Amino acid sequence: MMNIVILGSTGSIGTQTLDIVRSRGDIRVVGLGAGRNIELLEKQIREFHPQYACVAEEEAARELTIRVADTDTQVLSGVKGMEALAAEPTAHTVVGAIVGIAGLRPSLAAVRTGKRLALANKETLVAAGDIMRRELQISGAELIPVDSEHSAVFQCLEAVAQTRRSAEVKRIILTASGGPFAGKTREELRDITPAVALRHPNWDMGAKITIDSATLMNKGLEVLEAAQLFCVSAEKIDVVIHRQSIIHSMIELTDGAVLAQMGVPDMKLPIQYALTYPKRMPMTDNTLDLAAIGSLTFEKPDMETFRPLALAYEAAKTGHTMPCVLNGANEAAVSLFLQNKIKFLRIGDLLAQVMQNHHIILNPTLEDIFEADQWAREQVLALTNQ
Ligand code: MG
Numbered sequence: 001m002m003n004i005v006i007l008g009s010t011g012s013i014g015t016q017t018l019d020i021v022r023s024r025g026d027i028r029v030v031g032l033g034a035g036r037n038i039e040l041l042e043k044q045i046r047e048f049h050p051q052y053a054c055v056a057e058e059e060a061a062r063e064l065t066i067r068v069a070d071t072d073t074q075v076l077s078g079v080k081g082m083e084a085l086a087a088e089p090t091a092h093t094v095v096g097a098i099v100g101i102a103g104l105r106p107s108l109a110a111v112r113t114g115k116r117l118a119l120a121n122k123e124t125l126v127a128a129g130d131i132m133r134r135e136l137q138i139s140g141a142e143l144i145p146v147d148s149e150h151s152a153v154f155q156c157l158e159a160v161a162q163t164r165r166s167a168e169v170k171r172i173i174l175t176a177s178g179g180p181f182a183g184k185t186r187e188e189l190r191d192i193t194p195a196v197a198l199r200h201p202n203w204d205m206g207a208k209i210t211i212d213s214a215t216l217m218n219k220g221l222e223v224l225e226a227a228q229l230f231c232v233s234a235e236k237i238d239v240v241i242h243r244q245s246i247i248h249s250m251i252e253l254t255d256g257a258v259l260a261q262m263g264v265p266d267m268k269l270p271i272q273y274a275l276t277y278p279k280r281m282p283m284t285d286n287t288l289d290l291a292a293i294g295s296l297t298f299e300k301p302d303m304e305t306f307r308p309l310a311l312a313y314e315a316a317k318t319g320h321t322m323p324c325v326l327n328g329a330n331e332a333a334v335s336l337f338l339q340n341k342i343k344f345l346r347i348g349d350l351l352a353q354v355m356q357n358h359h360i361i362l363n364p365t366l367e368d369i370f371e372a373d374q375w376a377r378e379q380v381l382a383l384t385n386q
Helices: 012-024 038-048 058-067 078-086 101-112 122-139 148-163 207-215 217-229 268-276 307-318 322-338 346-357 366-383
Strands: 002-007 027-034 052-055 074-077 093-096 116-119 142-145 169-176 237-241 247-253 258-262
Touching: 002 012, 002 078, 002 101, 012 027, 012 038, 012 093, 012 268, 027 038, 027 078, 038 052, 038 058, 052 058, 052 078, 058 074, 058 078, 074 078, 078 093, 078 101, 093 101, 093 268, 101 116, 101 122, 101 322, 101 366, 116 122, 116 268, 122 217, 122 322, 122 366, 142 148, 142 217, 142 268, 148 169, 148 217, 148 247, 148 258, 148 268, 169 217, 207 217, 207 307, 207 322, 207 346, 217 237, 217 307, 217 322, 217 346, 307 322, 307 346, 322 346, 322 366, 346 366
Parallel strands: 002 027, 002 093, 027 052, 052 074, 093 116, 116 142, 169 237
Antiparallel strands: 169 247, 247 258
């Protein structure tokens, strides 16, 4: 039996992780953490009987406590509760699928207690990658990526490591579906509404990441995440638009050989691999039918229209607090867009402005990171007169 904790259990990654738990029978859920969807969390508690559940919002936590009073599950709340779940001694693996920088403290707690962290929250590594890496070294915890692109790169690197340890990676090539607006001009994107931007062609994800996908910020965050995860500079990470989302990412070796990991666009394989690594376990219903797909296409990303991707490369080059500021500003800007308070293209423009206004803090501490994040959010609100 493998004991796991799922943080963000009511989201897209969380529910798919529970699908895997349901189908396998050798995984026990000891903790579930969610933001505010207590309806679904209650159902999950009744099905999986975790020892602990945590709700980020205090009021929702109080309500859940009453609702599940007849069960053995103890309800915790807030960031402290999430940290306690992440550090739960009986858990071997923590699935980190909380959205945004809210995932940072729980991720750190999991790493500090030497667990395997199956990480789907990219903001953790973007905002505080250096700190995370230091903590990983100290505790010896394992960090396995769940994001499909990073899982693909990880799987390719594993394949190389098993055959030729000396093989050197020249380049990482992250694929991007391009989101719903690939190929569109700025003019065509001027009046995009949240409802339209939320319709992603290939992947079914939460609202924040779907908007990030439409602006290509998601790919920008993934570049920053990959740089930290695989210890390479962002200059060695390329992005290619691959609309079919069949190749999940690639590595290029020194001799020019390119290894790709392919599969149907479904998060279950990367989630399961992060849980069972280094073992590979059977999966059903995910056979890739290449003939049915017909062709795979590749294009250069348009970084002028999709400015956030260019800004992510810039933030990677600057380093220190800049990636965290870019991320914080983006979380605030996306939230304003989803509330219909700013236009779609304004997201990228705001990010550029906030980055320009930022005086970087060298070698930031965790406190510096949270301050920079807060500053970036306030900047977005000030620039938009909120
Ligand atoms: Mg991804």
